[in-house]
Amino acid sequence: FAVPGAPTDRSFEAAFQRAAGKWRVGLPEAGLRKKPGLQGPIDDVFYDSFLMVPPSGPSAHTAVNAWVQHELNWMRVNWRGQFRGDAPEKAASDVTAEDIAENHLILWGDAVGNPLVARVLAGLPIGWTKDELTLAGSTRPATTHVPVMIFPNPLNPEKYVVLNSGFTFRAHGSNADQTPKLPDYALIDVTLPPTPTAPGGVVTAGFFDELWQVK
Template sequence: MYWVQIDAMEKEWEKARVDGSITGNTITLKTQNVTSVSVVMNQLPKHFAVGDKLTIIIDGTVLKTGVLAENDTLTSHKDGARWTAGIITYPQLLKRHDLQGPVDDAFTSAFIVVKPSGTSKNALFDKWSKAEMNRFVEQWRMQFRGDPVVKMDYELTAADMAVNLIAFGDAQSNKLIAKLNAKLPIKWTANNIQAGSATYSAKDHGLIMIYPNPLNQRHYIVLNSGFTFREDAYLNNSKQIPMLPDWAVVDLNTPPDFVHPGKIENAGFFGEHWELKKMVKE
């Protein structure tokens, strides 16, 4: 239904379903494989005014609520076998719809490009990262016909945490990455990139990664990457697909080309709880 938005159960999103009806001031919903339901008031087939009292019945659970604004969205989530009002909170990170990666998933909803205000201690990385950032902004305009929102790292506000953040640089050059670096699963210092048991010199390697933003885990932080298909795919839309998984270590001694951002030294997907899995190449 166009007036209901849902979050599906992990690994069951393709079977998710909601059926609904409206009788008087009662909205009745029946769900299958759904963890969260939002009723979008300004899209309902029946108009409700601000202040109207409503009853929402979800799978037999009766919830009393009301309309607070014309564009109100009434959200409920499943707590065991029953439903309760409010936004779902997850006790731990897990991959789910709109938060499952890979890198390119961050560009299917609102995002801000976060420019570094400083300079990395590693000159080769600094040059590569800033070139990839400028390329992304230019190519987004050429391929998707829009201008990305771009902010300096020191310009970010609390409100900006409500969208995906695409940060370029490292902890030395970008204030946002410096704030989040210790909370990311791949350890990255001025000297090394530590991915599991594999260690790479930060002097000539870069890190690309997507991960739930520790400052708002309903949205992504992406490091050093725009959309991952490159010039080789521009004339054939069958090639315009994600070319990288959740993370990649890039050897910067090999310059970027029309297919790759450099030599992909190692890459992989995070696990179901966004944990770093055992890698094939260690």
């Protein structure tokens, strides 16, 4: 963006938005929109204060529960190995309104095993019942599939909520390997083993659009 005249001292601030193919001056209208610090992908949650919330009880399905416990433990161990500290963690019953106001939340499990997942689920763009899981137009059995995703927290839209994911790179041989491997969301088949790029079989994956909607 440039205008003729003397250079600015960088104190000038302005906001622009593009709608119907045209730019105009002004802030975006109210509602969910991607913006710096709230644009994904999943690994963006680690650029600010975050809090992991493990399940309070088992998930509804045995295979899903085993996968959740494995991935949660993988995150704990590998966070310490890569970043030399313990990832901050709290039980769901101990999470306060202040925690929700100040932190991104990483929630593990399903609505049966984690009460915070149950609280936010209605505000997320997924359908997750005891029998079926629907994400981005793909429906799979809930007995063997799990969503991993990042989205504005329905309890505090200025912060993220992440479901069932730590950092998404799994290879540690080189810094070149330590880059995000999943976008904003993915549907994972837990019957398939993890790979260097995914925590299981990736059925579908993608980015939400600029309004945090499925493209």
